[in-house]
Amino acid sequence: MNMSITMAEMSFRTPLLTGSGTFGYGDEFKSLVDYNTLGGIVTKSVSLEPRAGNKPPRICETSGGIINSIGLANPGVDSFIANKVSLLPIDETRVFLSVVGNSVEDFLAVVDKFETIADISGYELNVSCPNVKRGGLEIGGDQDAVAAIVKAVRAITKRFISVKLTPNQTSIAPMAQAAVDAGADALTLVNTLIGMAIDTEKQRPLLGNVTGGFSGPPLKPVALAKVWQAAQVVDVPIWASGGMVNGIDCIEFLLAGASGLQLGSVLFTDPFSPQRVLNEMEEYCSHHGVAEISELVGALKV
Amino acid sequence: MNMSITMAEMSFRTPLLTGSGTFGYGDEFKSLVDYNTLGGIVTKSVSLEPRAGNKPPRICETSGGIINSIGLANPGVDSFIANKVSLLPIDETRVFLSVVGNSVEDFLAVVDKFETIADISGYELNVSCPNVKRGGLEIGGDQDAVAAIVKAVRAITKRFISVKLTPNQTSIAPMAQAAVDAGADALTLVNTLIGMAIDTEKQRPLLGNVTGGFSGPPLKPVALAKVWQAAQVVDVPIWASGGMVNGIDCIEFLLAGASGLQLGSVLFTDPFSPQRVLNEMEEYCSHHGVAEISELVGALKV
Amino acid sequence: MQPVSEACEIISNTETSTDTWEMTVETKKIASECKPGQFVHVRTGSGFNPFLRRPLSIGPCNGNRLRLIFIVRGEGTRLLAEMQAGEFVDLVGPLGNPYQLPDNDEVAILVGGGIGVVPLLILSDYLSQEKENHFLLGVRSHDLLPVLPDEIELRGIEVASDDGSIGFKGLVTNLLESKLNDLRDRSVRIYGCGPEPMTRAIKEICMKRKVPAQVSLEVPMGCGVGACQSCAVLREDGVGYLLVCKDGPVFDINDVDLTPGGSS
Amino acid sequence: MQPVSEACEIISNTETSTDTWEMTVETKKIASECKPGQFVHVRTGSGFNPFLRRPLSIGPCNGNRLRLIFIVRGEGTRLLAEMQAGEFVDLVGPLGNPYQLPDNDEVAILVGGGIGVVPLLILSDYLSQEKENHFLLGVRSHDLLPVLPDEIELRGIEVASDDGSIGFKGLVTNLLESKLNDLRDRSVRIYGCGPEPMTRAIKEICMKRKVPAQVSLEVPMGCGVGACQSCAVLREDGVGYLLVCKDGPVFDINDVDLTPGGSS
Numbered sequence A, B: 001m002n003m004s005i006t007m008a009e010m011s012f013r014t015p016l017l018t019g020s021g022t023f024g025y026g027d028e029f030k031s032l033v034d035y036n037t038l039g040g041i042v043t044k045s046v047s048l049e050p051r052a053g054n055k056p057p058r059i060c061e062t063s064g065g066i067i068n069s070i071g072l073a074n075p076g077v078d079s080f081i082a083n084k085v086s087l088l089p090i091d092e093t094r095v096f097l098s099v100v101g102n103s104v105e106d107f108l109a110v111v112d113k114f115e116t117i118a119d120i121s122g123y124e125l126n127v128s129c130p131n132v133k134r135g136g137l138e139i140g141g142d143q144d145a146v147a148a149i150v151k152a153v154r155a156i157t158k159r160f161i162s163v164k165l166t167p168n169q170t171s172i173a174p175m176a177q178a179a180v181d182a183g184a185d186a187l188t189l190v191n192t193l194i195g196m197a198i199d200t201e202k203q204r205p206l207l208g209n210v211t212g213g214f215s216g217p218p219l220k221p222v223a224l225a226k227v228w229q230a231a232q233v234v235d236v237p238i239w240a241s242g243g244m245v246n247g248i249d250c251i252e253f254l255l256a257g258a259s260g261l262q263l264g265s266v267l268f269t270d271p272f273s274p275q276r277v278l279n280e281m282e283e284y285c286s287h288h289g290v291a292e293i294s295e296l297v298g299a300l301k302v
Numbered sequence C, D: 001m002q003p004v005s006e007a008c009e010i011i012s013n014t015e016t017s018t019d020t021w022e023m024t025v026e027t028k029k030i031a032s033e034c035k036p037g038q039f040v041h042v043r044t045g046s047g048f049n050p051f052l053r054r055p056l057s058i059g060p061c062n063g064n065r066l067r068l069i070f071i072v073r074g075e076g077t078r079l080l081a082e083m084q085a086g087e088f089v090d091l092v093g094p095l096g097n098p099y100q101l102p103d104n105d106e107v108a109i110l111v112g113g114g115i116g117v118v119p120l121l122i123l124s125d126y127l128s129q130e131k132e133n134h135f136l137l138g139v140r141s142h143d144l145l146p147v148l149p150d151e152i153e154l155r156g157i158e159v160a161s162d163d164g165s166i167g168f169k170g171l172v173t174n175l176l177e178s179k180l181n182d183l184r185d186r187s188v189r190i191y192g193c194g195p196e197p198m199t200r201a202i203k204e205i206c207m208k209r210k211v212p213a214q215v216s217l218e219v220p221m222g223c224g225v226g227a228c229q230s231c232a233v234l235r236e237d238g239v240g241y242l243l244v245c246k247d248g249p250v251f252d253i254n255d256v257d258l259t260p261g262g263s264s
């Protein structure tokens, strides 16, 4: 069975990737994950300036999933380049740098600093984080802002660009179209939903930041709808992100039109999940006479 | 313990209501539900013209919740008035008519026909159903469209108006503000998320309509965030809708700022839930020395 | 009778063949007041995962006892299979419309496919004393009988199996056609319940021979009481939908569109 | 040692006092290679509800066996309590930084509050042969002891209880102050683990008396391996956060801001 997949002329050993922010910079899990099972990793989002992140607590459980309000804590691009780049698993797998910012200039500055130094495979532009007040979410709902960022970054890099969109919007199709028109090679769908949970004993929110990003299994049906809706209007590859915990979840996203599958929160529960999920997908393929995993992409019968 | 609550000068026996579309027109459940536990019911949405609804299957389970694609099936306002109005439990509890339409005129026509005939307590304007192509969702994301509908209906009725908003939008605050500025007495937050599920054996969507409205427990954190965010900007009462299955869920919504609590999908699983949930809320109140349930509204410590 | 919600004690719950379970429960009112063809909406536990109830046909009743027979397909029925005698299971019912009993001069032919036999079992209890009736059942093979062989025999059920491992080798609708030939001179009424292809085949036979038939349909349900519009099935005349939980689950076979995509 | 993921057989799992459980598991490497103060990230079952693992301190180890002691608080620990000998539990570990052992001339004072005693038990195993050490434990009352009375005695643990039902009546930090008075002429090092108010009280005492202390902190965690930034605790100097899973869970008491809202 051939589990490799080609996207924008780049070949991936498997469709599996790791979701930004759930796999650090790729070194933290190194004794727990087999990189051969991954087509690539996406780093924690990196911004121009360092960000301390939000007030704790930053994670809680609710309704079968989790909510996080990390607030894009990261050392900033300069410190990242000085201290972290050497840890990236560039020899083991493809590495995509997730970039976040408050403005077009922020995105440009980070990408610009990266263009020459590391042998990464491309960028994922995070225009959709619900945990920062400026930038992030407001940008995520604004087609013009997203298009401007993508266009500007496109102008300074030949590398692969995926644009990560928020599910917190009425209709994904026009936003997807805008990102592709501006030069995106791929779309990542989706970032987290905005969520909240309350400790009724203390009558306090469970997160220091009150609201946060809701991920895990409850996000799956929402992400699946967005992937399918976007796949109806754009031709670029789609990286799915949202609630996958097993091989069957992943097959659902392939059928809906995704070519890349980002494992996120599941890595916390089961760091062995890339291997397990890959086995489960192979099992599905052999039961259904699928010789190439890529046959399944968008194969949903409607 | 006083479980009654007053909203817009109207008093409700309890904060519990039923969510539109999950309790029919109030007669279907009559041998199963004790109306004394309810502050009111909201009917299935009624439109000007009859609607047959979407292609089956119209309901499926996924990720701990359900997705429906009913498509607002309803007999249309004239048939409703002829055949259903007499069945409304007007003597037992407050009844709110949910109204849906594709245009300002649609909403006006339905409300106009209702103004004189039945002794209902008010209207819930459904500007947020994800299951109809025209109207519904597109309206739900468009502040001007929502404001126009509310303003027009406000001009022809003195009755209570709640406006039911979609969670499928980037930021709820401006939409909430727009609805209130246009004359809403209350807001209902939220309708369903757009979701999708796939049968990987058949490689087909589980719903005839492909996508549908995702409800039940996974919706709770999203609804809670929207209620809290809206409560920060508007002063009108908020009716919460989204994933409540027990008394503690309801207390969370009260703390976040809701005064009305709509039980929806849970009625399918447990038609006895209004009684049970009320007991569970009373238990919470007695444990926490709460004499009046209204004390809890917006009492979250942040 | 208006539907009630009852927590019913489980008297027994046993696997009668692979993945087929028989659960007998003690009800307060449902068993004594229900009619053949009605169903109950069954909660699969006290939690909310899976979220929905499962509709199951009411099987043979005895006083306050009611028999459910179900196949384990997914998570909900798996949980039902795990329940033990002495525990309680929550039923809402009786729901839906029953089969209409045959007129005085009519011979009843009951046609079940697999687990679809369940509502026909209680129907045959209603008929057997008074009415001439013939009970046909199609199964894939002898080890997938939905009821125990003893009961098949006791009820005089004529079985057809795809692989010939029990009874007639072939489809139950083949059996039906020869039965109709045998009863050529009588007025007959057909009572069907089974998988969609079987129901469609019955419809064709009935249209050709102008024989009346009622069939029970299966579609996913939400509320079970006619409130949510989840269980729609396309009307034969194409103008809109009927609700399986309220207008059915038993329909005159001519009222519903059974082409694939109509009911599911 | 780099963390590994191990499915460990449960040797025993028993309730030692109300809602307090001791689980002994057989590991391949974790027990033999861990250090006092490290923790494991424990999966509560094979499903995903609850979603996250639970961090638990590594307790006393014996060869490949490792002891976990936990209080049932919510759903995850409830599921852990239901696990039976012979089943397998999935651990990721060893995680985090251990306590730094005392310098040659230092006396160790171990100060535990309730279930916070767990990492101190294994620490005391490391110290007892070689180092003078004193082991203090605060509990609410005698029926809420986190370990069996035999073990308290065997280890010579001095107990304080809020209600005086066992040992000294008062706070464990009262015990600590008298101990510090007794050891006035010695260099001491404090090892703490317990609820926040206790840790804060230790910090005050240490600042006043200029005694070094290491404390282990508890905050909600996601990954447990330093990848997700969920487990942040405010730095004492206010410039940003430290990660409990990677920079801790054991911290120099002067490095972390323990005012409410700092760590939680």
Ligand SMILES: Cc1cc2nc3c(=O)[nH]c(=O)nc-3n(C[C@H](O)[C@H](O)[C@H](O)COP(=O)(O)OP(=O)(O)OC[C@H]3O[C@@H](n4cnc5c(N)ncnc54)[C@H](O)[C@@H]3O)c2cc1C
Pocket (backbone or CB within 6 Å): B060, B061, C039, C050, C052, C053, C054, C055, C056, C057, C058, C069, C070, C071, C072, C073, C074, C075, C076, C077, C078, C115, C118, C119, C217, C218, C219, C220, C221, C244, C249
């Ligand atoms: C009126 C009626 C009577 C029925 N009587 C019986 C009976 O006596 N014995 C029996 O074994 N089965 C019967 N069924 C089918 C039974 O309801 C389903 O097999 C069962 O709901 C499947 O649940 P699950 O947890 O195994 O499957 P899952 O796949 O986990 O179910 C997921 C969802 O789909 C629904 N669903 C799945 N399959 C069906 C189906 N065939 N029909 C309706 N809903 C479905 C479930 O109710 C649930 O909401 C009846 C169905 C109806 C509508």
Ligand SMILES: Cc1cc2nc3c(=O)[nH]c(=O)nc-3n(C[C@H](O)[C@H](O)[C@H](O)COP(=O)(O)OP(=O)(O)OC[C@H]3O[C@@H](n4cnc5c(N)ncnc54)[C@H](O)[C@@H]3O)c2cc1C
Pocket (backbone or CB within 6 Å): A060, A061, D039, D050, D052, D053, D054, D055, D056, D057, D058, D069, D070, D071, D072, D073, D074, D075, D076, D077, D078, D115, D118, D119, D217, D218, D219, D220, D221, D244, D249
């Ligand atoms: C490094 C470390 C070591 C620990 N060692 C022990 C130990 O040896 N024995 C013991 O009983 N407890 C210990 N705890 C606390 C233990 O992790 C929590 O009691 C447990 O996670 C609660 O889970 P639950 O399912 O009972 O509660 P729930 O309320 O269902 O938990 C919900 C979520 O909150 C988190 N959470 C809740 N309470 C705490 C807490 N106090 N600390 C961290 N996360 C929490 C859970 O991990 C989970 O993600 C330790 C915590 C940390 C960080």
Ligand SMILES: Cc1cc2nc3c(=O)[nH]c(=O)nc-3n(C[C@H](O)[C@H](O)[C@H](O)COP(=O)(O)O)c2cc1C
Pocket (backbone or CB within 6 Å): A019, A020, A021, A022, A044, A045, A068, A070, A072, A098, A126, A129, A164, A190, A191, A192, A213, A214, A215, A216, A217, A219, A241, A242, A243, A244, A262, A263, A264, A265, A266, D222, D228, D230
């Ligand atoms: C703790 C945590 C931190 C995250 N940080 C980021 C981030 O920095 N940038 C980003 O684009 N997405 C971030 N995400 C979102 C994930 O990459 C992913 O899109 C989301 O969690 C949905 O997938 P899942 O349900 O599989 O986790 C984060 C998610 C979690 C749980």
Ligand SMILES: Cc1cc2nc3c(=O)[nH]c(=O)nc-3n(C[C@H](O)[C@H](O)[C@H](O)COP(=O)(O)O)c2cc1C
Pocket (backbone or CB within 6 Å): B019, B020, B021, B022, B044, B045, B068, B070, B072, B098, B126, B129, B164, B190, B191, B192, B213, B215, B216, B217, B219, B241, B242, B243, B244, B262, B263, B264, B265, B266, C222, C228, C230
């Ligand atoms: C089967 C079904 C039908 C619904 N129909 C309507 C409707 O007609 N109008 C409306 O405003 N909301 C409708 N809703 C949305 C519910 O009223 C409610 O807002 C939503 O389900 C979230 O609440 P819950 O999670 O408690 O169900 C429907 C929901 C379901 C499950």
Ligand code: FES
Pocket (backbone or CB within 6 Å): C220, C221, C222, C223, C224, C225, C226, C227, C228, C229, C230, C231, C232, C243, C244, C245, C246
């Ligand atoms: S299941 Fe609700 S109307 Fe039939």
Ligand code: FES
Pocket (backbone or CB within 6 Å): D220, D221, D222, D223, D224, D225, D226, D227, D228, D229, D230, D231, D232, D243, D244, D245, D246
């Ligand atoms: S729990 Fe993930 S960084 Fe600490």
